[in-house]
Amino acid sequence: MTHLTDLTIKQALDAMEKGEFTSVELTQAHIDAMQAAQDLNAYIVETPELALEQAAASDARRKTGEAGLLEGIPMAMKDLYCTKGVQTTAASKILKGFKPEYESTVSQNMLNEGMVMLGKANLDEFAMGSANITSHYGDVINPWKRQGDDTNLVPGGSSGGSAAAVAARIAMGATGTDTGGSIRQPAAFCGITGIKPTYGRCSRWGIIAFASSLDQAGSFARTVEDNAIMLQAMAGHDPKDGTSVNTPVPNYREALTGDVKGLRIGVPKEYRVDGMPEEVLALWEKGIDWLKEAGAEIVEISLPHTKYALPTYYVIAPAECSSNLSRYDGIRFGQRIDEGGSLDDLYELTRGDGFGDEVKRRIMIGTYVLSAGYYDAYYNKARKVRQLIHNDFTDAYQKVDAILTPTAPSAAFGIGENTEDPVTMYLNDVFTVPASLAGMPGLSLPAGLDKNGLPLGLQIIGRPFDEETVFKVSGLIEEAAQFTAQPQMTASKRAA
């Protein structure tokens, strides 16, 4: 018999509709699996009682014929989303114990569609990181291992707990946020599918801010279709977020026709970076072949400012974070350290103790590039280069309908590797940051394994608000790739 934890969201929805099992049964199976997998450290807070309550309410709704898009599906919520009455920390010490009095718009949308919340997923502190090794609540372990090697691998970041939970079958889907690659890179590292929609597609209200001009909510699941179902529930205009766009949300599942005939797919020559492993290049070629065989037209394109995307990002994101994180002052919420000194002492002590190293580094860089005398040289310069990067994409979309690239320059690496200096870690996001700076939608899906048996992802980038083409192309690649490999540490393997 198939374990309930191995089903896709679509399969579970169909089975519950037919009465094969209840949400309470499905949820209990996931709670058991989640509790047996605490070694992965994918969750900061588990909410089993709440989940069972929500599942029972969901079963009651389904009986009355009022099933929502996510009716009764147990999921993980990245601990960057404020959840009413449930501790929300952004993986930071400074927010330990913080229980929001309100619910983020996206998580509320999901609750309205019947979601069951299993808990709050671990992440890099304030979503700053590419390996989930900056969380105050400990590293997240990737459920995948290299063949014949027991080294613990990183799940990617910043949404590492979300990606690890979905890959390990201890959540059917999970929310993430993506500022420079924080959904797409962990999806690739964990062998699952994740989408960052267009900037403005999902409300940012109630999601703890990192870099507001880049942050965007998105989803993780094990299939393209499951992501389409999730995004359908998450997306939509919200008057409480001034950058949320008031444009209709199309039916994403209807885009999964598998028909890419005549679509023009761009392959950017600048993404062939030095030192990229042969197998990443080979997988990219495979992706190109699959699309060609299906009747798409492959077009070589140029995104000439690609090489400047990372340094641009590492001016803009820290600048915005230094402003956004000024609210953690020890007065209104979060921890306070007061040694009886002045107000400034209180601020400095509270923030010095509450923030981890990477967060401090980024606040410092942001403060520096925004400070008098450097604002034009760094911040304005970066915003100008960002415009050029945006223009690169706009020009490319004159010739193509979507863009195909690898998601990351390597497979998952070991915990402790790539930490010699901060810039080495930043290079992980070389293929995901450009689309973030340009606000374009991007999806990563697993398409093959490397020589160590670890998953590798392909990324499909689309035009603004054209997630439909992204889903369509991804669906075709998913069908062609037939990626069925599973991590060593899944719920059903543990149970066996």
Next chain:
Amino acid sequence: MSIDKDTVKKVSRLARIRLTDEEMENFPGEIDGIMNWIEQLAEVDTDNVQPLTSVVDMQMQMRKDEVTDGDCRDAVLANAPETTEGFFVVPKVVE
């Protein structure tokens, strides 16, 4: 331009972050490395380029100037480290 200890000290004051001795030791080199890497942006010709202000082509929406929220003092104060009689408590700032 190189980031030295004095610069780090000054920026940490601006950012209101008290650094430990170890951080004071490590940050200048690390931040200097990052800033040197960022320096490559200087090669890009940005004459006649306007700074990007929004990735999405949209008009900011106006809304009616009316109260839509409020009367939730206790909720606002619920997570504060220290409150008294409906106020946040801070160290004395005026003698």
